[in-house]
Amino acid sequence: MGSERLKTPELSETDDLEPQRSAPERKSALSNLWRIKKYLYPYRYRLALLWTMVLLNIASGLAIPPLVGKAIDGPIAERDMHGLWVIVGVIAVLGAADAILQLSRRYMQTTTAMAIEADMRAGLYEHLQRLHTGFHDRWQTGQLLARVTSDLGMIRRFFAGGLVFAITSIGMILIILGQLLFIEWRLALIVAASAVPLFLIGRKFFRGYLPAARSEQDQSGEVSSAAEESALGIRAIKALGRGPLMAARFEKEAAELRDRGIRKSLIASRSWSGYDAIATAAVGAVLVFGSVMVAEGRMTVGDLTAFVMLQLALLWPIEASGWVMAHGNEAMTAADRVYEVFDTEPAIKDRPGAKAIDRSAVRGELVFEDVRFGYEDDSRDILRGVDLRVKPGETVAIAGRTGSGKSTLVSLPSRLNDPTGGRILLDGTDIRDLQLANLRSVVTTAFEEATLFSMSVRENLALGRPDADEADLQEALRVAQAEFVHDLPYGLDTRIGEQGLSLSGGQRQRLALARAVVVKPAVLVLDDPLSALDVHTEELVEKALAQVLRETTALVVVHRPSTVALADRVALLHEGRIAAFGKHSELMAQSPEYVSVLSAESEEMAA
Numbered sequence: 044m045g046s047e048r049l050k051t052p053e054l055s056e057t058d059d060l061e062p063q064r065s066a067p068e069r070k071s072a073l074s075n076l077w078r079i080k081k082y083l084y085p086y087r088y089r090l091a092l093l094w095t096m097v098l099l100n101i102a103s104g105l106a107i108p109p110l111v112g113k114a115i116d117g118p119i120a121e122r123d124m125h126g127l128w129v130i131v132g133v134i135a136v137l138g139a140a141d142a143i144l145q146l147s148r149r150y151m152q153t154t155t156a157m158a159i160e161a162d163m164r165a166g167l168y169e170h171l172q173r174l175h176t177g178f179h180d181r182w183q184t185g186q187l188l189a190r191v192t193s194d195l196g197m198i199r200r201f202f203a204g205g206l207v208f209a210i211t212s213i214g215m216i217l218i219i220l221g222q223l224l225f226i227e228w229r230l231a232l233i234v235a236a237s238a239v240p241l242f243l244i245g246r247k248f249f250r251g252y253l254p255a256a257r258s259e260q261d262q263s264g265e266v267s268s269a270a271e272e273s274a275l276g277i278r279a280i281k282a283l284g285r286g287p288l289m290a291a292r293f294e295k296e297a298a299e300l301r302d303r304g305i306r307k308s309l310i311a312s313r314s315w316s317g318y319d320a321i322a323t324a325a326v327g328a329v330l331v332f333g334s335v336m337v338a339e340g341r342m343t344v345g346d347l348t349a350f351v352m353l354q355l356a357l358l359w360p361i362e363a364s365g366w367v368m369a370h371g372n373e374a375m376t377a378a379d380r381v382y383e384v385f386d387t388e389p390a391i392k393d394r395p396g397a398k399a400i401d402r403s404a405v406r407g408e409l410v411f412e413d414v415r416f417g418y419e420d421d422s423r424d425i426l427r428g429v430d431l432r433v434k435p436g437e438t439v440a441i442a443g444r445t446g447s448g449k450s451t452l453v454s455l456p457s458r459l460n461d462p463t464g465g466r467i468l469l470d471g472t473d474i475r476d477l478q479l480a481n482l483r484s485v486v487t488t489a490f491e492e493a494t495l496f497s498m499s500v501r502e503n504l505a506l507g508r509p510d511a512d513e514a515d516l517q518e519a520l521r522v523a524q525a526e527f528v529h530d531l532p533y534g535l536d537t538r539i540g541e542q543g544l545s546l547s548g549g550q551r552q553r554l555a556l557a558r559a560v561v562v563k564p565a566v567l568v569l570d571d572p573l574s575a576l577d578v579h580t581e582e583l584v585e586k587a588l589a590q591v592l593r594e595t596t597a598l599v600v601v602h603r604p605s606t607v608a609l610a611d612r613v614a615l616l617h618e619g620r621i622a623a624f625g626k627h628s629e630l631m632a633q634s635p636e637y638v639s640v641l642s643a644e645s646e647e648m649a650a
């Protein structure tokens with residue numbers, strides 16, 4: 044995850060209040076937040092109603108102070124009880140309307156924001172599914188998890204709270220300033236003058252908080268990754284007795300998260316206290332000058348009361364604006380992080396005009412023509428011109444030393460990776476000209492690491508072919524020697540744990556193999572899926588597999604000499620090329636490298 048670390052701005056002890064992001068970077072963070080409008084559009088009518096309620100809320104709240112002023116200068120000064128009750132009645136109605144509006148607005152605000160968050164989360168998940176495997180290899184899972192969970196939560200909180208507060212605050216500040224000017228313009232000037240230091244503090248805050256928030260959010264991804272790795276690798280950690288070491292590593296990451304969180308909060312609290320001090324000083328100044336004006340008969344007590352009440356009402360939006368800015372900053376950073384993923388285009392996707400293929404019409408001839416491949420961020424070419432022709436219905440085994448690129452080679456026909464040079468043809472058509480979803484239902488892979496999902500055995504089996512019937516499932520289970528599932532507590536309906544960890548390695552491999560067989564693909568790729576089986580079970584699986592392989596073209600990565608027996612011909616991968624190709628017996632006679640590879644594997648197995 045080097046790229047992710049590079050993107051994480053590191054904060055030093057001294058630079059938390061210094062400008063760290065250039066203006067264009069801040070602009071891009073803002074524009075990323077703005078891009079979220081696409082998700083707001085479906086809710087435009089609800090949002091319009093919400094904003095109407097917000098405006099009514101402001102109006103009902105701000106009508107009260109001038110009424111109090113009127114009551115003091117009118118009915119109270121003139122001891123007119125009837126007039127006082129009328130004003131009190133109007134204030135009570137306005138107060139009740141304000142409360143009801145607030146309640147319904149908050150309900151609507153929360154439900155709408157939750158719905159928008161759910162839509163974004165679904166969009167992000169869908170995008171992650173479309174992204175190529177190279178992207179997932181490079182990104183830490185924890186960083187992706189943090190984006191799908193906490194970052195989207197931050198954006199939602201901003202839209203549900205921060206943004207409404209921001210607009211309410213701006214609206215309230217403008218209306219209150221207008222009211223203050225109307226009541227006594229000289230006092231209003233004192234209030235307006237206090238806006239200058241408030242603006243300066245706000246600007247400094249904005250510059251410091253954004254990178255601090257980003258740094259904290261990135262670190263939160265690191266902590267998620269560490270927690271996730273420990274959970275998944277708990278067996279290895281226990282077996283190696285590395286619990287305390289991993290705990291110390293986790294603690295270090297968690298402490299870093301705490302430090303970054305504290306630094307971010309410090310920036311916020313310094314700004315907020317500055318805000319508070321200036322706003323309160325302005326109230327003091329108004330009280331002093333206002334009292335002088337009342338004493339000189341240039342202002343009524345009622346007007347001064349209304350003025351101070353309104354000014355106190357101004358304190359809340361000013362305080363809220365600090366909070367809003369913090370939320371806004373966090374939401375901007377979160378949007379930035381989320382759009383880093385959204386903006387990554389899937390490297391492997393349908394070409395324009397990609398053709399659909401009909402499974403029943405596929406013969407299954409697979410040709411590699413001068414295929415080259417190197418992993419991203421790695422200058423080495425793993426495959427350096429592979430030429431291989433697999434005839435329809437033929438089973439070709441791929442042998443080679445460990446690390447020679449066998450798994451890499453067999454990842455290409457289903458386009459888990461695309462060649463960096465040359466091409467692969469299925470029945471004479473470049474596989475990049477075929478529709479991806481179609482291709483993957485024709486070319487199916489079973490991997491050595493059998494990944495199962497936390498769903499029932501039946502759902503796991505039918506993952507590649509949801510329309511498979513009971514007979515198909517039973518047949519696949521028989522071929523893969525996976526009939527042990529009938530002995531599980533609820534048979535095929537038994538829910539298996541995360542990654543199938545409730546099953547043994549061999550059981551997982553057999554289920555994953557059955558899942559690939561259910562698809563009845565035209566090309567079956569088996570990336571050493573029998574490695575976890577004991578010799579007896581392997582023999583049984585191989586016998587049954589031999590039947591399946593008769594009806595399909597197959598590429599089988601082999602390590603054990605016994606698996607080679609499944610293949611019609613064997614290709615030896617050496618130094619990025621097919622160094623020898625032919626029947627097992629021919630290669631044994633002609634290729635010393637092949638003999639050496641197989642004997643090395645046998646020795647390893649024996650050991």
Ligand SMILES: Nc1ncnc2c1ncn2[C@@H]1O[C@H](COP(=O)(O)OP(=O)(O)OP(=O)(O)O)[C@@H](O)[C@H]1O
Nearest residue numbers: 180418421425443444445446447448449450451452
């Ligand atoms: N996702 C990846 N990103 C970068 N390099 C990779 C990736 N996967 C494999 N490699 C590298 O590519 C080379 C070939 O790996 P590959 O897994 O294809 O070999 P293999 O022949 O299948 O090995 P084995 O027999 O041990 O399973 C290795 O050097 C490996 O480090």
